[in-house]
Amino acid sequence: MADATDLSAPELSADDFLRLDDPYFEPTNVAIVTGAASGIGQATAVALAVNGLTVIGADIDAEGLAETGDLAESFDADGEYYGVETDLTDDEDVAAVVAAAAEEGQLRYVANIAGMQHIASIAEFPMAKYDLLTDIMLRSPFKMAQEAIPHIEATNDGVGAIGNMSSVHGHYATKDKSAYITAKHGLTGLTRAIAAEGGGTLRGFSVSVGYVLTPLMVNQIEDTAEERGISKQEVIENVMLGQARTKEMMTPAEVANLFAFGFSSHAKHLNGADLLFDGGYTHTYE
Structure with a gap:
């Protein structure tokens, strides 16, 4: 383990990404990725573009969105990428980015990845931070699903998926992360609700990892x-x-590959469930 003072997020490379042979992974099909300006969201947007999809990156950080596009281009992505500056706490912005995505082709996939963290005990947790965190990480994914589902259902066969970024903290709780834990547990319910209403062709799934x-x-x-x-x-x-x-x-690219697999036809039985890649956190103990 490197010294903590040297910690920084790893740079993405073309060799990081899983490439899948899938009939739906082509530029006529569209994926929205939230939080696409950095971290896991950026890696997922690039991974899906590399796999041939048209990707709409949604984030409030316009400069980071442009950087994501540069990365996809540098890796000779088979798909297209467009960044759309989006305030995910604004319902009108969410509706607008979904509408923009649907204009680029058949909207089939949504990756709800945008997130934030605030460390404090419940007694000391600022409610403004609680509201912002849950707006971004729970309310926004619900609104994104609400707007996207009609478009997915309107495709020629109704095939698509909504993937939600969960966490080991969607499985258990630790101290000082109460809002984050609340949001991630809520995403489990949303994921299952999407699956329940999806008719088998529109799937909902989540991805849970440890520390990335x-x-x-x-x-x-x-x-x-x-x-x-x-x-x-x-x-x-x-x-x-x-x-x-x-x-x-884990690295952001390793998590991005889980979303790419989850959206693919190889994962057609992944519905209402969670991809738990946590290094043994949840099901082992000392």
Whole structure:
């Protein structure tokens, strides 16, 4: 493990991405990826473009969206990529980005990845932060599904999927992350509701991972260290990786590959369920 002071999110490379042979992975079919300006969202947008889909990246960070497009282009992606500056807490913005995506082809896929974190106990948690976090991570995915489902159902065969970024914190709780945990547990319900209403061709699934080395995670390491009064290295080794059996953080590209697989025809029986890649966090203990 590198010294915590040297931590930074890894740079993406063309070799990072799983490439799938799938009849639906072509530019006439469209995927929306939220949080596409950085981290897991950026990696997922690039992964889906590399796999031939037309990708609409939605994020409030216009500069980051442009960077995602540059990455897709540098990897000679078979699909197209368009970044749309979007405030995911604004229902009208969410509706507008879905409408824009539907104009580019048959909208079939949505990856709800945008997220944030705030470290504080329940007693000290600012309600403004709670509202912002749950608006981005729970309300926005619901609204995105509400807007996207009619378009997916209107395709020639109704085949599509909505994938939600969950977490090990959608399976269990730890202290000082109450809003995040609430949102991730709520996404489990939304995922199952999408599956229940999808008729078998429109699927809902979630992806749960442990700790991923993203810019958000680098910030969280610093926040957790301050909150608990320990070093950043202790946060990584004892708090984040202490319970895991796989002693390394995942990369954004590894998570992006799970979304690519989940959207593919290879995962047609993945419906209402969760892809749990957590290094042993959830089902093992000391």
